[in-house]
Amino acid sequence: MADSNGYYDLDLKRVMVLDNYEEMSKAAAEIVINTIKNKERTVLGMATGSTPLGLYGNLVQGYKQGKVDFSNTVSFNLDEYVGLDSGHSQSYNYYMRENLFSLVNIEHDHVNIPHGFSENSDKDCNEDCINYETKIQQSGGIDLQILGIGNNGHIGFNEPGTSFDSITRKVKLADETIKANARFFDDESDVPKYAISMGIKSIMRARKIILLASGIEKAHAIEKTVKGSITNMVPASILQLHPEVIYIVDKDAGKNL
Ligand code: GLP
Numbered sequence: 543m544a545d546s547n548g549y550y551d552l553d554l555k556r557v558m559v560l561d562n563y564e565e566m567s568k569a570a571a572e573i574v575i576n577t578i579k580n581k582e583r584t585v586l587g588m589a590t591g592s593t594p595l596g597l598y599g600n601l602v603q604g605y606k607q608g609k610v611d612f613s614n615t616v617s618f619n620l621d622e623y624v625g626l627d628s629g630h631s632q633s634y635n636y637y638m639r640e641n642l643f644s645l646v647n648i649e650h651d652h653v654n655i656p657h658g659f660s661e662n663s664d665k666d667c668n669e670d671c672i673n674y675e676t677k678i679q680q681s682g683g684i685d686l687q688i689l690g691i692g693n694n695g696h697i698g699f700n701e702p703g704t705s706f707d708s709i710t711r712k713v714k715l716a717d718e719t720i721k722a723n724a725r726f727f728d729d730e731s732d733v734p735k736y737a738i739s740m741g742i743k744s745i746m747r748a749r750k751i752i753l754l755a756s757g758i759e760k761a762h763a764i765e766k767t768v769k770g771s772i773t774n775m776v777p778a779s780i781l782q783l784h785p786e787v788i789y790i791v792d793k794d795a796g797k798n799l
Pocket of ligand 1: 590620689
């Protein structure tokens with residue numbers, strides 16, 4: 543049974559199982575808006591993928607209705623593909639501009655997205671990753687991190703097997719992730735093989751985390767994340783050790799809870 547706030551209490555974990563994608567997106571937007579309202583300056587951790595699109599739509603609507611002001615918000619995105627420039631329609635830079643940043647009043651220089659370097663520039667890439675991590679700390683750390691989840695339990699692009707001590711770095715995408723993300727590209731061979739991703743440690747440093755999941759294909763990953771043992775073979779399972787995480791899922795994704 544859900545309590546009066548809509549939370550299911552699974553061994554003290556905060557889980558909201560909502561009727562559908564729209565309800566999931568609205569609940570997430572409410573948390574983001576309240577976080578921004580209650581702080582003078584908010585540092586948000588942003589996610590991409592299809593899951594947070596509804597959340598971003600609700601944030602844009604909230605902004606247009608005068609319910610939220612992004613002028614004192616700083617953002618750090620979780621990840622970016624390697625090898626796609628910011629103008630590429632499948633880059634996460636483009637995604638964020640199209641779906642949120644160009645539609646609200648966030649300051650251009652408050653937006654941070656890992657730089658998708660070319661496949662060969664590992665040296666610049668390492669330096670940039672360290673700078674990204676430093677900038678998060680210098681901004682005061684992430685107040686609220688938004689997460690989606692891969693079918694294999696990945697968060698950001700932290701694939702199964704990733705060390706829980708990882709920070710922002712270049713990562714190789716798992717074959718299953720390349721297959722899952724092929725739907726956004728003309729051909730599977732066009733999906734980048736590498737990405738820059740904040741690490742598990744970077745994510746766990748956030749003060750509060752909301753993880754969103756929708757659809758039956760996420761049910762297994764959500765079950766293992768919320769109720770399974772904590773293992774780096776299911777990267778999201780580490781969230782069980784975070785003091786302030788809320789899992790917001792629709793009925794299908796929450797089917798096995
Ligand atoms: C990508 C992203 C993740 C995202 C995941 C799920 O690989 N790097 O941050 O959570 O896919 O995507 P979707 O929401 O489209 O299912």
